[in-house]
Amino acid sequence: MKKVFISGCYDILHGGHIQFFKEARALGDHLTVCFASDKVLWEHKKRRTSIPQDHKLALITALDIVDQVVIGDCDELGLDFKEHFLTIKPDILAVTEDDQYEAQKRELCAHVGAEYVKLPKTPPQFTPVSTSSIVRNIRTPAYAPLRVDFGGGWLDVPRYAREGAFIVNCAISPMVSLTNWDYEKKSGLGGSGAYALLNGNDGIESELALGVGWQDPAIIRETGLCVWRSGDKPVLHFKRNGDFLRGHMALHYTDIPHDTPANADNQRDYNLVEKAGQLAKEAVFEASLVKLGEAVRTSYEAQIKEGMQELPEAEGCIGRKYAGGGWGGYALYLFENTEDRDAFVCSANNNRPIEPYITIR
Template identity: 85%
Template sequence: MKKVFISGCYDILHGGHIQFFKEARALGDHLTVCFASDKVLWEHKKRRTSIPQDHKLALMTALDIVDQVVIGDCEELGLDFKDHFLRIKPDVLAVTEDDQYADGKRALCAQVGAEYIVLPKTPPQFTPVSTTSIVRNIRTPSYAPLRVDFAGGWLDVPRHARKGGYIVNCAISPMVSLTNWGYQQKSGLGGSGAWALLNGNDGVESELNLGVGWQDPAIIRETGLCVWRSGDKPVLHFKRNGDFLHGLMALHYTDIPHDTPSNADNQRDYDMIEAAGRIAEEAVVEANISKLGEAVSLTYEMQLKEGMCPLPEAAGCIGRKYSGGGWGGYALYLFHSSEDRDAFVASANCNRPIEPYITIR
């Protein structure tokens, strides 16, 4: 009887695993499958098991193509199956082309006279999937918030970052989904960050690859009213729920397309941006709506200097600015009272109310 041995984490069993099991079983007459124990999975992958260990054992044992299932608990990196392997003394150790621990496994095979066989990547019988992607999809939300930024925008773009600077923004509702997007697209509200999150992706790297900043995916993932430190990557400085903003925010749609990447390197007053960020940081810490309006207004003054068109005035407005990179899309309006906000919303179809949004973690 020719005995074949394979090992892996197999945290969530999927079609790709079954295909590998079949191909390995074809190499001999008896197949032993070893999967990493919960302890090994945590120590080597820093990940909790997705399926309880006894359930995983039952699932694999029930497969007709599998003759024996064992649990690997050896602490040696990449060789959690070592004790079982030395005891069973198989004729073949089958691995995939992307085996990361080939040297150690070849040495182990030499101890028992086993053949080390690399199985080529054959065309998949199923749509390719990984355990990581399955876990990611399970964790992917059905709805995501968009965001408005108050001050410090552009300091999240690594090449424009300033040490000691702040970016202040807030996740907002109503939220969006892949099938229900109740806002204009490409409108300065961080839609690309929300789209990435809804598709199970982080979004930070993709935004940086576009040559823009990380604030959109960072706040959409974090939620709440946040102050971030300027730099190459998101570092949260301070966060609160944003209740003091309830009933005081509205959006005005300019009916002009928004395009951040093409405006990322415009000439602009970064001293004003940094100053507005510092004022906004103080406003959030103090929950001071008047001071936040001051920061928004200073940002708007910089946007006008950059060349953006003036926005319509509104009674009771304490601060207004283009959202995101500006030059179109939505503009944020901040009010002292909900009555003024609601009157502004009712005055035109292009105006709408928004509220701060935070998830319970």
């Protein structure tokens, strides 16, 4: 009887694992599968098991193509199966072509006279997935907020970062999903950050690769009303739930195209941008709607100096500005009271109310 041995974490079984088991079993007459114990998984990959160890044992044992299942508990990196391997003395150790521990495994095979066999990459019978991608999909939310910014925008772009400066923004509802996106797209509300989150990705690196800043994916992942330190990466300075904003915010859609990357290198008054961020930071600390209105007006002053068109005025509005990089898309309007906000919303089809959004983590 030719005995075949394979090992892995197999933390969440998927079709790719089953295909590998079948191809390994075809090399001989008896297949032993060893999976890493909970202890090994934690020590070597620094994560807990996705399903209890005894459940994993029962699942793999139930497969007709598997003749024996053992649990690897050896502390040697890449050789958690060593003790079982030396006891069973298989004829073949089957591995995938991307095996990271080939040298150690070949040496172990030589010790018992086993053949080290790399299974070639064959066309997948299933759409390729990984355990990490499955876990990421499980953790991916069905809905995500978008965001508005009050002051300090552009200081999240690494090349424009200023030590001691702040970026202030807020996650908003109504939220969006991949099948229900009730906002204009590419409109300055951080939609790319929300889209990345809804697809199980971290959008920070992709945003930076576009030559823009990290604030969109950072606030959309964090939620709440947040003060961030200017710099190469998001560092949260202060956060609150934003309840003092409830009933005071609205959006106005300008019907002008919005393109942040195309405007990243515009000439702008960064001293004024920094001043707006400082005012917004103080407003969040004090939960002051009046001071936040001053921050928004200061941001708007910097946008007008940059060359953007003036936004329509509104009764009871204490501050207005283009969302995100401006030059079109949505504009944020901040109102002194809810009655004026609601009257603004009812005055035109391209106006809508928004509220602060926070989730408990």
